[in-house]
Amino acid sequence: MDRTQLTRTAVIARGAEIADAGGFDSVTLAAIARSFGVQTPSLYTHVRDLAALRDGITVLALDELAERIGDAIAGRSEYDALVGFGNAHRSYVQDHPGRWESLQRRAGADAVAAPAARRIVRVNDAVLLGYGITGDDRTHAIRIVGSALSGFLNLERIGSFAHSTPAAERSWQELLDSLHLLLTHWHDRESLRTKEKS
Amino acid sequence: MDRTQLTRTAVIARGAEIADAGGFDSVTLAAIARSFGVQTPSLYTHVRDLAALRDGITVLALDELAERIGDAIAGRSEYDALVGFGNAHRSYVQDHPGRWESLQRRAGADAVAAPAARRIVRVNDAVLLGYGITGDDRTHAIRIVGSALSGFLNLERIGSFAHSTPAAERSWQELLDSLHLLLTHWHDRESLRTKEKS
DNA sequence: GTCAAATCCTAATGGTGTTAGGGTCGGTTG
DNA sequence: CAACCGACCCTAACACCATTAGGATTTGAC
Numbered sequence A, B: 001m002d003r004t005q006l007t008r009t010a011v012i013a014r015g016a017e018i019a020d021a022g023g024f025d026s027v028t029l030a031a032i033a034r035s036f037g038v039q040t041p042s043l044y045t046h047v048r049d050l051a052a053l054r055d056g057i058t059v060l061a062l063d064e065l066a067e068r069i070g071d072a073i074a075g076r077s078e079y080d081a082l083v084g085f086g087n088a089h090r091s092y093v094q095d096h097p098g099r100w101e102s103l104q105r106r107a108g109a110d111a112v113a114a115p116a117a118r119r120i121v122r123v124n125d126a127v128l129l130g131y132g133i134t135g136d137d138r139t140h141a142i143r144i145v146g147s148a149l150s151g152f153l154n155l156e157r158i159g160s161f162a163h164s165t166p167a168a169e170r171s172w173q174e175l176l177d178s179l180h181l182l183l184t185h186w187h188d189r190e191s192l193r194t195k196e197k198s
Numbered sequence C: 001g002t003c004a005a006a007t008c009c010t011a012a013t014g015g016t017g018t019t020a021g022g023g024t025c026g027g028t029t030g
Numbered sequence D: 001c002a003a004c005c006g007a008c009c010c011t012a013a014c015a016c017c018a019t020t021a022g023g024a025t026t027t028g029a030c
Helices: A008-024 A028-034 A041-046 A050-073 A076-097 A096-100 A115-129 A135-157 A168-184 B010-024 B030-038 B042-044 B050-073 B078-095 B097-101 B115-129 B133-156 B168-184
Strands: none
Touching: A008 A028, A008 A050, A008 A096, A008 B042, A028 A041, A028 A050, A041 B097, A050 A076, A050 A115, A076 A096, A076 A115, A076 A135, A076 A168, A096 A115, A096 A135, A096 B010, A115 A135, A135 A168, A135 B133, A135 B168, A168 B133, A168 B168, B010 B050, B030 B042, B030 B050, B050 B078, B050 B115, B078 B097, B078 B115, B078 B133, B078 B168, B097 B133, B115 B133, B133 B168
């Protein structure tokens, strides 16, 4: 179908397109081969096996997402950085749902060790640095923010918010505001606790 | 392998066991048939197709999870209810990772319409009611709490927290405390905002 | 005791990933 | 310049999967 030179990068890119179009599970060596007008075994010259192909898509997604986040938080801090961070994620899910799906799974060792993975960690740190949170607290805060955002986007993706009002968009704003509230009061959170705690 | 009468319920239960043992993707009609010492086509008497089998596992998981949550929050309110709610989820992921996985996907229409789905909504409401949050705010709050908890558990499951310190357990406590903070200050959250907001 | 429905079977088809090994073309090397 | 070699794609084959068609056997009702 395409005249592109068959190469590892091109194969993975085509896999990513198929993932976005039909879901990550629809990524198949046979479908990629078909789209190139080539026989399935020919792909093994460029990709070790299906698992390596999927890890390749994961690394690609990590890289693209890290770049989007980096652009979104550059020169911003606190609330603006947080909103940029969140919306970078959300727009990526909308633009590339299949690639996002490739991140919601246990990836192979080479994908975890990829430079792209370190890059994601770095941009995450940058957001929290703006709030003046350091040390173990920063790890906790990153995990909490990442959990809330990815959790929301996954629930939205699978349609969990589709059958109730108000629209998910409104809750997204509330979520970002809530996280901002949490981060700005991170250091005096103890004093805000109510009696019922213990 | 088992002398159990072959029936729709038994087939789905066996599928759930296989999911917990090897991941949701390892649930296959062939594997279930093998475990019963039966030929694959025989299962079609009890289950429409593979999609129906997976939806059956999803409904089973919804039911079991709703029951755990119900037990965990019975007679509790505010922080205790929230902690019970969170830990019910977390223990379910640990005990039945494959069934939990069956919930992290877009399910079929019959699964969405199942009574179990409504049951989950009811127990969710119960937690928020204890904090005195009602109306649209309750929907927002449920979505935020659900996003944060499921997001954390999914990231923990795929190993996102495995390669950094401190242990995920610590962050889980921070998450529950953070959510409690958010819910207790839900109604005065506007007054806690800092100037940078806009 | 007979009939019918339920249940399991075998046979077959088409889709998937994967390996083995053959042909062809381009560029490299003596 | 000619022989060679390696990269690349091919065909053939195998194992595993879901699904459908249709036959046989058992079970339960009347």
